Amino acid sequence: MTDVDATAPRSRGTALPRRLDIQGLRALAVALVVADHLTGRPVGGFLGVDMFFVVSGFLITSLLLNEAEHGGRIRLGAFYLRRARRILPAALLVLAATLLASRLVLLPGRFDDIAVDAAWALGFALNWHEAATGTDYFASGLPPSPLQHYWSLGVEEQFYLVWPLLLIAGLALARAIRTSRVTGTGRPSARRTTALLAGTVLLGSLAWSWAEAAASPATAYFSTLSRAWELAAGALLACLAPRLRGLPRAGREALAALGLMGVVAAAVSVDAAAGLPAPGALVAVAATVAVLVSGIGGDDLRTASVLRLRPVTYLGEISFALYLWHFAVIVLAQALAPDWGPGTRAAALGTALALAVLTHHLVEEPLRRPVNAPRRRRAWGPRPALAMIGVTATALLVAVLVPAPGPVAGPPVAIPAPTAGAEAGREPPTAAESLRAELSAALAATEFPALTPPLDDVVEQGINPELEPEAGCLNPADLTDASRCRHGSGRRQALVVGDSVAIAWLPALREALGPDWTVRGYALSNCPFAEVAVAVVEDPAGSQRCNEARDVLREQVRAARPDLLVASDSELNIRRMADAPADLVGAWRAAVVRTVDAVAAPSTEVVLLAPPPAGHTPDGCITRFAEPADCAGSLSPAWAEKASAERAAASQTGATYVDTSGWFCVDGRCPLFAGGTLVRWDIVHLTRQYAAKLAPVLAEALAPVLDTAPDTGGPPPAG
Template identity: 35%
Template sequence: MTAVGESTSAAPAAKKSGFRPDVQGLRAIAVLFVVLYHSGVTWLSGGFVGVDVFFVISGFLITTHLLESLERDGRISFGSFYAKRARRILPASLLVGIATVLAAWIWMPPLLMNEVAKGAVAVALYVPNMLFAVEGTNYLAETSPSVFQHYWSLGVEEQFYLFWPAILAVGFWLCRRSERRLLVVSAVLVAVSFALCVALMSVSQPWVFFSLPTRAWELGAGALVAFLLRSGARWPRAAGTGALSWVGLALLAVVGLVYTEQTPFPGYTAALPVLATVLLIIGGAAPGRGSANRILGLRPFQFVGAISYSLYLVHWPLQVIPQVAVGEDNPLPLWLRLALGAVAIPLAWLLFRFVERPVIAWPTLRKRSRLWTGAAALATSAALIATAGGSYYLTSARGETATNQTAGEETQLQKDPAGTGFVPENLTPPLEEAEADNPSIYASDCHRPQDSTDSSGCRVGENEDAPLVFLFGDSHAASWYPALAELAEQGKIRLDTNTKSSCPSVDVPLVLEGVTYTECDTWRQGVIDRINEEQPDLVLLANYGAERPELEGGGDFATRWQQGMESTIDAIEGPGGDGSGSGSDEAGADGSGAGADGSGDGSSDGAADGSSSDGPVVDVLADVPDQGETSAVCLSKNLEDTAQCAVPRGEAFDPAVTEAEQSAAETTGARYVDLTAYLCNESMCPPIIGNVLVYRDGHHLTTHFSRLMAEPLWEEIEASLG
C-alpha cells in the first residue's frame, strides 16, 4: 500500500477505476439468486445469499470511490457523495413503496394494513432492518412476511453509507494520509464485526441477521478488496489470478445449492458467499482471458445486472401480496410463483428506464448536489410517512371489520359447536385486538422468553387446601393459563405456571433459528426438578408439536417426540425419587383416546384411574386445532361467511404427532385429555363460537375463549385427581 504522494510504476494503473462488466454480471447472479429463491425454486435453497453478494459489491464500489476522492482531493465531499446515493436509491424506492401500499390496500385483508403502514414508516426512516430485528423476524422461515421485508438490506446499506465515509475520512487524517495504515484500521473493524456476527448467533439470530454491526463486515470485505486492488501489489494483476474468479463462481454455486433455511445464518456460514464474491472481484480484475469475465460479460447478464436494483425492489411485493390475498393456507403453485418472478423483469426494466436512470442523469440534481441531497432525502421520507399514515385512513375507508349483526353471548361451551357464520359486531375480542389478546403471564413475565432459563414459576390461587397443579409447556400451554387461572380464582386449584416460548416440556433437543436451543434444555430440567421437589397433585403437559420444531440430530419427528414425552413423564418422580413415573402401568389397550386426527370427544383413561401413589398425576393435554393462517386476518375479508376461515377437522391436527402423544401417555400411565369436541364439530373447527373469537392467531387460543374452557377443563382435572 502506498500513501498519497508516494509513487510506484504500478500504482497509478492499479488505482484507476471504471465500469467493470464482470461486476455488473455478478450483480445479475446475485439478484437472480434472490428472485428464484423467493419464487420457490427448491433446488436453489441457498439463494438468499444473493443479498450477501450485493453487500460485498456495494462495499467494494463505494470504498473505491471514496478512496479515489481521498487520493485526489485529500478529503471526501460528503454533499456530493450523499447526493449520488440519494439519486441512486431514493426515487425508485419511493415509487415502489407507494405502489406497494396501494396494491396492499386493494388486495390484502384490511387487518394487515396497519402492518403495511408500520413497514412503510420504517422504510421512510431508513430503519426497516431494525424493525424486523425488534420483532424477532426469522427471514429464512417467515410464513407471513411483511411486504417491505426485502427493504431490510437497503436499511443496512443506507446505515453503512451514513458511517463509512466519515470513518474513512477521519481514519485517513489520523493515519497521516496513508492508505496502508487505513487498510489496517479497516481490517480491524471488519474483524470485530465478523466476531460479533459469529458470537451473537447464540444470543439472537434476528439481531445478527438484520443489524448493521453484525453485517458491516460483509460490506467491509468488499472495502478491503478495494484497498487491495489500489495497493499496486503485482499478484492481483498477474494473468493466473483470473482463475480465482472461477473458484469464486464455483463456490457461490455450491453455496446456492447446498445452503438451506436450516443453515445457521449469517454467522460463520456467511463467510463462504462473501469469500466467493471477493474471489470473483479480484479474479475479474486480472488481465487476460483466464477469468470468468467472458461469462459474466454476456449480454443477458449485463441486462439483468443493470436492472438489478429495480428488480430487487419489485419482485418481493409480487410474491407476497398475491399469496396473502388467497390466504397462507393456499400456497401459490410453483408455476405461478415463477410467472410472478418473470413479470418482475419487465416491470424492473420500466422502473430502470423511466425512473432510476433518468434521475441519476438529471442535470439539475447533478449541479445542485448538496442542496438536493437533503431535499431528496427529506421529501422521500415525508412522502413515505404520508403514504404510511394514509394507509391507516385507507384501512378505515375500505370497510368495517365486523358486520352489523350481533351474536348470542357465549357463557357456557357445548360440545360440537356449530360456529357463527358471520363476524358479529359484539365479537370478543374484536378482530383488531385479537393479536394482543395474550394471557396476562406475558405482561407479567411469568411466561419466559426464549433467552430465559428462569424455572421459578408463578403461583395463582389462595385456597391452601386446593390441589396444586403445575402447568408445563410452551406457548400452547400458556394458552390454557386463563382457564386454569379462572379455576384458581374460584378456589378449585392452586396453579403453578411454567411456560416458555418455543420450548416444549417434551424432552427433545431443539435447534432454534439455526443454533442449539440450550436455554430450553436448562429451563425444562429446572422445572422438572421443581416438580420433583414440590410434589404437586397434578402436572398438565401442553405443547405445540404440529409445528414440528427442528430437532437437533434429525430423525423421525413423531418417534422422537413420543420418546421425548415419555422421558419427561418418567423424569417426574415420586417422593422417594425412584423415577417410577406418574401413573399406573396398567394402561388399557383401548385407552388411546382420540384418533390420530384428534377426533376424540373427551378424555381417555390411559391409566386405570389416572393416579399413583408414587408421584404426581400427569395429564397430557391434546393440542388445539391448527388453523393454518391467522383467523382474524382471514375473517377481516370474509365478514359475512366465516366458514371460509374454518379449517376442516381432518386437516386441523398432525395425525403422527397426535398418535405419538397418545402412545406416550398410554406407555407411561399418564392420562390423555382431549377437549377437541369443544373446539370442533364433526366436520369443521370454526373460528368464532357464539360471540367469542377462538384464536388470536392461527393456533393460540384467545384469552377470552380460554376462560370459557375453564369448566370443561375442570371436569377433566377433577377426574384425574380422583
C-alpha cells in the same frame, strides 16, 4: 441492498470499467433472496443480502478511491447527491405503492403498523426499529410487514453516511503526519490509508457480530454494527485491487470456480442456526470476495461465463428494483391468497418482475443519467420519471390521508341448534356439542361477523398476559423456581408444562378447574414436554437453552409433585427433533413415555393435552376481500403424527390423552373463529378469549381425570 452504477461518477478520470461478472453476481444474489421469500428454498437464500453488501462495499469504495486519487479529494456533497439520485426514486416509489396497496387491502390495525415501518424506512433506520421491537427475521408467528426488507437499505445508507467521512478524516490525518515528517506536502497513499481503516472496521465489526449473534440473534441480524464487516470486506478488496491485477489467469479461474461453488454451498446449507451474520455468513462473504477478485484482471473467465450471459446480466441490472418490489408483492399476495399455492406464487413472481422492469426503465435510468447526457442515452427522457414521482406523491397522500375502509362486519353468525338438544326430553347439549355447532356455523358463514378480539387490535387484546416475560410463566429467569407463575389458592395443585402453547391454555385451565385448585405454569419457548433434543432453525438460542435445561426442568416438575400435570406443546415440535429419526411417531412416543415415567409421581394424574391446530393468522388472512372460507385451515400431518404418538404413550403410561381436534375443527376443516370469537392471534397460540370459551369444554374433558385425581392436602406452594 442498493443499486450501484459501476461507471459513476462520470467525471473525467474516475469512471470504473464495467464488469459484467458483477452484474451476474447481483443477479445470483437477488435470485437467492427472491427464491427464499417465495418458496422457502434454498435454506440459505437470505445470504443474497450478504452478497449485496460485499459487492456494494467494493464498488462504492472503488469510486471514492478513484475520486481521491484523481481529484485529490472526496466531494461529499456530490457523493451524497449521487446516492440520493440512485436510491430514492425507486425506493420511494415502492414504499408509496406498498402503503397505498396495504391501505386498500389490509386491516386498519395492520396498516397502522406498516405506516410506522414506512416512517422508519423513509429515515433509512428501519433496521434499528426492527431490532428494537424484537422482530425475528426467521421466527415470527405473525405476518411480516411488506416493508421489512427495507432494513438492508438502512444498513447500507448508515454505513455510507459514515464511511466517506472516515476516509476523508483518515486521508487528512495521513497527509498531516507525512507533512510533519518530511519537507513539502506529499500526497499520502489513499489506498493504504483506506485499507487500514477498512481492515479495522472489518475486524471490529466481525468480532462484534460474532458476539451479538450469540447473545441477541434478532438484534444482530439487523444491526449496522454487526453488518459493517461485510461492507468493509468489499471496501478492503477495493483497496487491494491494483495489487491483484497481476494474478495469473489459472489462479483467477480457480478463484471464480471456488467462489461460485462457495456461494451455492452456503445457500443450500447455512440456516439461522449457524449464527448470523457471523459466523454464518463467512463462507458466502468469502466466496463473493473470491468471485470479485477473479474479475479484477478481466471478466472474460471461462468458469464465470454464466455470470456474463445477457439474461443474467439484465437480471443484475434490475436487481435493485426487483429487490424492492418482490417482498411487498409476496406479502400482499399472501394476504389475498392465504393458501399460497403454486399459481399464486407464479403470479407474484411475474408481477414483481414486471414492476421491476418498468421501474428500472421509467424511473431509475432516466434519473440516474446526467441531464446533459446525449439524447440517445436518455431514450426514455425525464418525463416518465417525473410522472412516476407524481404518482408516488399522490399515493403517499392517499395512503396517509384517506380513511381506509375496514372489512365489512356481517350480522352475527346464525348458530343452528345442536343435534343433541334439550328437545323431547333429551339432555341439554354438552359444551363440546354447543361448540361444534358454532364451528359448523363459522364454516358455513359467507362473511365475517363482528369479532372478538377486534380486528384492529388482535394481538394486543388477544394475547394471553401469561405469555409476557414479566409473568414468569414462560422462559422464567430462574429455572430453579417453578413457583413464580401461580394462580389461585386452592389446596389441589395443577402444573402446566411444555412450551408457549401450554401457557396459552392457562386461562381455560384455571376456569375449568375452579377455586379448589392452584394452577401454575412452567414452560420454555420451543421446548416440548417430551425429553428430546430439539433443533429449531428459527430459534437456535432457544433450542440450546431447552436442550441444556432438561435436567433442571425434570427436577422441578418432579419436586412439585402436583395432583394434576398437564403437558401441551406445538405440533411443530415433532418435526424439530435434532436427530431427525426415520420413525417420527415411534421416536416421539418413546420420548413421551420416558418423560412421563421420569417426572410423574405415583399420585400425579398426567394429561397430554393436544395443541390447537396451526393455521392462518387473523392479521395475515382477513382482508377487505376475504371470506371466512379463505381463512379456514385443516389438521396438518405433523398434528396427526404427534396425536398418534401421544395417544399411544398415554395408553402405555396410564396418562390421559385429550384430543382437542373437535374443539377447533369439523370434518377436518378448522375455521378462524367460532361464535364471533377468534381462535388464534398468531399461527399457533389461542386468543385469551377463545381459551376462556374453551373452559367448559375442557372441564368436561377433564371430569373423568379429576374424579380420580387425589387431593394431596398440602399447602399452596410459596412464592
